[in-house]
Amino acid sequence: MEQDVWGLQGKAAIVTGGGAAGDGIGNGRAACILLARAGASVLVVDRDLALAERTVAMIAAEGGTAEAASYDVTDNAQCEAMVAQAERRFGRLDVLDNNVGIGSRGSVVDVSEAEWQNVMRVNVDSMFLTSKHAIPAMKRAGGGAIVNVSSISALRPRGLTAYTVSKSAVIGLTKAMAVDHGRDGIRVNCIAPGPVYTPMVYARGMTEAARATRQKASVLGIEGTGWDIGQTVRFLLSRQASFITGQTLVVDGGATLVGPSRESQEG
DSSP states (O other), rough: OSSSSSSSOOOOOEEETTOOOOTOOOOOHHHHHHHHTTOOOEEEEEEHHHHHHHHHHHHHHHHHHEEOOOOTSSHHHHHHHHHHHHHHSSSOEEEEEEEOOOOOOBOTSSSHHHHHHHHIIIIIHHOOOOOOOOHHHHHHHHOOOEEOOOOGGTTTTOOOOHHHHHHHHHHHHHHHHHHHHHTTTTTEEEEEOOOOEHHHHTTTOOOHHHHHHHTTTTTSSSEEEEEHHHHHHHHSSSSSGOOSOOOOEESSTTTSSSSTTTTOOOO
C-alpha cells in the first residue's frame, strides 16, 4: 500500500463498471485497483458480479479492501441500495467514479428511437441517479469528489450521434453538479478518454490494422490503456486535485489536436 500522498487513506469509494473480462485492465478495474492502493476501501460495482469479484480478488491479493456488488445503475432504487451498501460496509462514502457507458454508431437517421433512449439511459441517467444518492452520503461524510467519464467524441463528433450527445450531456451534468454542490465540499470533474485499448475494445474484435490506425490518431503515436484513465480518476478524486472542479480533462495522447478521424475509433 502506498503512503497517503493522495489523501485517500481510510476513505470509501464506489466505482461503477468496475469489472473487466478475465484479468484485463479496463478503465473501471484500473481505477478500483489504484484507489485501493491509495488506501481507499472500494465498492466494485458491475452488472456482471463475477467480473466485479475478479477485481476484488486482484485488490485483495495486494492487501487492499474491496467488496463486489451487482446493481443496475439505470434504476433509481438500485442506486439508492448501492450507496446504502457502501455506507453500511465502510461506514461512509467519500468518492465516486461514474464509469458505466455503452457505444452507438450512426446518424439521427440511422439510430432507432429505442437505441437512442437506451444510450441516454445508460450513459447519462446512470450518472444522474448514482450521484443523486451518492451526494447526500458524501455530505454526511463531510464532503467528497465525483468523476464522470465522458469521451473525446463529445468534443469531436464523428458519426456517432447518440453516443456523442450522451457524452456531451455528461460534461454538462458535471458542470451543473460542480456548481450546485461545491459549497457542500463536493468536487465534480469529468474525464474525456481518447483511443484507449481496453477489454471492451478488443472484445469488439478490433483488427491489428484498426488498432494501428488508432495509434496514429494520437500525436504521441501510441494508444492509452485502462491504467491511464485509472490514474487520472485517482488524481481527480484525491486531495492533489483539491482546487479543481467542474473541469473536463482530456486524456487522449493529443488525438483531439490533429483533427477528426472516423477510422480511429476512439473511446
